[in-house]
Amino acid sequence: MAGTIAAVSALGMTAVLGGCGITGGSGDVTLKLVAADYGDSAANSSKKYWDKLAEEYEADHPDVRIDVSVYSWNDVDRKVREMVAAGDPPDMAQIGAYADYAAKNQLYKADDLLSIPVQADFVGQLASAGQVKGVQYGMPFAASTRxxxxxxxxxxxxxxxxxxxxxxxxxxxxxxxxxxxxxxxxxxxxxxxxxxxxxxxxxxxxxxxxxxxxxxxxxxxxxxxxxxxxxxxxxxxxxxxxxxxxxxxxxxxxxxxxxxxxxxxxxxxxxxxxxxxxxxxxxxxxMPGKGGPSKSTLGVADWMMAFRANGHRDQVGDFLDFVYSEKNVLAFSREYDLLPVTSSASGTMAASEEDRHLRPFLEELLTSELYPVGKTxxxxxxxxxxxxxxxxxxxxxxxxxxxxxxxxxxxxxxxxx
Incomplete structure (x- = not known):
């Protein structure tokens, strides 16, 4: 759904929440996240998903505030580019491409942020597609196959x-x-x-x-x-x-x-x-192939990335560990009929009657090939x-x-x- 699921692209609409920087005392941090909207109406805007997630996280982390801005797929990549050009990048961006920022050394490496179990849980093809010269900067956030x-x-x-x-x-x-x-x-x-x-x-x-x-x-x-x-x-x-x-x-x-x-x-x-x-x-x-069913199919992923400019590495990493929990990955995937980006959530979905309509796509994920998104x-x-x-x-x-x-x-x- 564009190399984005939206362009499932495609894998929007427009909704915006405000943003600000560090707040309160020296121990209080506000993390800015810019995210794409996968909804097709106000009723299922991704704003609702992120609001709920932020509220749950903040309840257990009173010294961290998650400040999310949600934009349509028509605008979100441009918004992030403008923020970066103005010297005010968000802490995290959930958008369609990461390679340009990685090439300019603006992103944290995934293994500087995520716990080992969380990073190891990414579906292999998706994790590999998030790499530039063998180093993972792009963290898959949503996936789809054909x-x-x-x-x-x-x-x-x-x-x-x-x-x-x-x-x-x-x-x-x-x-x-x-x-x-x-x-x-x-x-x-x-x-x-x-x-x-x-x-x-x-x-x-x-x-x-x-x-x-x-x-x-x-x-x-x-x-x-x-x-x-x-x-x-x-x-x-x-x-x-x-x-x-x-x-x-x-x-x-x-x-x-x-x-x-x-x-x-x-x-x-x-x-x-x-x-x-x-x-x-x-x-x-x-998909039919030359002599029988195709051995590989198209996979598409959208990406989460974390910018280094503001610091906050430990807080960003802890929040992303929460984002990529099985419960949260499943909730997002089910809301928007997308495929989980983690092996644990994929296993749960494959075994669930609730998700049987997605099984044909899930079965294709393990043999999928993504665009060469690691190339600028x-x-x-x-x-x-x-x-x-x-x-x-x-x-x-x-x-x-x-x-x-x-x-x-x-x-x-x-x-x-």
């Missing part, structure tokens, strides 16, 4: 079963097209969130954004094969609907699915509520992908040419780090 959603009613009408491989998906799309389905497979490669759909398909073909030594590998043979197949076997055969993939945004694809106009598309947990609210009967299966160049590369990748599958487009162009741009961005 699965293939399909419309059960349309599939029954076409007499088909959910796909396991690319060939299955193309055959199902042909059958759906024959039944007059508007979007047999919705392929959103538009500028809203093309980097997500792109990575999902790259992984299904055995590729990805990076190579085995963590350099960019956008124009790898695997990725070129994947986009050549998309261009020739899906887009070229009219199986993706009336809107060119490069002009189709994720939000529009989700809305079309909720109207019963889409046979299949990749989705994250929020699509469940969107579909259910419109009465669409849907199923979910792992990723923001530029992601922006280039959003603008260019749709051309790779367009009529007259060249997958190898477009991916080669993106690889060259990525190399320039990385050399500038």
């Amino acid at each position: 699965v293939l959603f399909y419309n059960k009613t349309l599939f029954a009408k076409a007499g088909i079963t959910p796909p396991e491989s690319w060939d299955d998906l193309a055959e199902d799309a042909e059958a759906l097209k024959a039944e007059g389905v508007k979007y047999p497979y919705a392929l959103p490669l538009g500028p809203e969130e093309a980097q997500a759909e792109t990575l999902q398909w790259m992984l299904s073909g055995g590729g990805g954004y990076t190579d085995s030594v963590d350099g960019y590998g956008i124009d790898s043979p695997e990725n070129i094969d994947t986009f050549s197949w998309l261009k020739n076997d899906l887009v070229g055969k009219g199986l993706v609907g009336p809107v060119a993939p490069g002009e189709l945004n994720r939000a529009d694809a989700f809305a079309a699915f909720a109207k019963g106009q889409v046979g299949m598309l990749n989705g994250h947990p929020s699509l469940m509520k969107i579909a259910e609210s419109k009465g669409v009967k849907y199923g979910m299966v792992p 160049s990723w923001a530029d590369v992601s922006a280039q992908v959003k603008q260019q990748i749709g051309k790779a599958v367009a009529a007259g487009g060249s997958p190898s040419g477009v991916l080669g162009h993106l690889q060259a741009a990525a190399g320039r961005a990385e050399s500038a780090e």
Whole structure:
């Protein structure tokens, strides 16, 4: 849901609480936290979650005050940038990216803050994605994965079963097209969130954004094969609907699915509520791969980080240990249909009937691959992908040419780090 869950991004709205610095006597400390809003109304604003958490923590720590400002995803990253530029960073920020601040030596290392049990409890892939050159600065706060959603009613009408491989998906799309389905497979490669759909398909073909030594590998043979197949076997055969993939945004694809106009598309947990609210009967299966179910899927995480400028390391670390308790991680994940970032909370969720609707996504988390968010160049590369990748599958487009162009741009961005 953007590399953010919001852009689940995406994984907002706007609500703001005030902020101030040190208060009271020498033993009293106010910790400033800027956080993103995962709610879609005042009723479920993240402000309520943080208010409750702060109240509980302060009750046991009378010498510490937690002062939280909550902003929509449209504003929160910019707000933090402005605070840092003005020389007044918050103690903690829960936002979409950490690498720029880590590269400028502005953040505490996670192991300078968290107790060993808490740091060791992070899901492995998420902890690794929070590292820059082997050191963890980004602490995962919320996670999501993607699965293939399909419309059960349309599939029954076409007499088909959910796909396991690319060939299955193309055959199902042909059958759906024959039944007059508007979007047999919705392929959103538009500028809203093309980097997500792109990575999902790259992984299904055995590729990805990076190579085995963590350099960019956008124009790898695997990725070129994947986009050549998309261009020739899906887009070229009219199986993706009336809107060119490069002009189709994720939000529009989700809305079309909720109207019963889409046979299949990749989705994250929020699509469940969107579909259910419109009465669409849907199923979910792992992303089809080149020769069977994909061995890896897209994972997305949002991040907590702690700035060094104000000191308060011990107080920040103690508060974050509380934030990452199993109870609090589960409460946040359940409120917003997200995946826990800790192994303990993930285990509880996997065993809970209350959370059974999230199991397909939870099962994908352990084999997920995240964007290369530890690279400060990723923001530029992601922006280039959003603008260019749709051309790779367009009529007259060249997958190898477009991916080669993106690889060259990525190399320039990385050399500038």
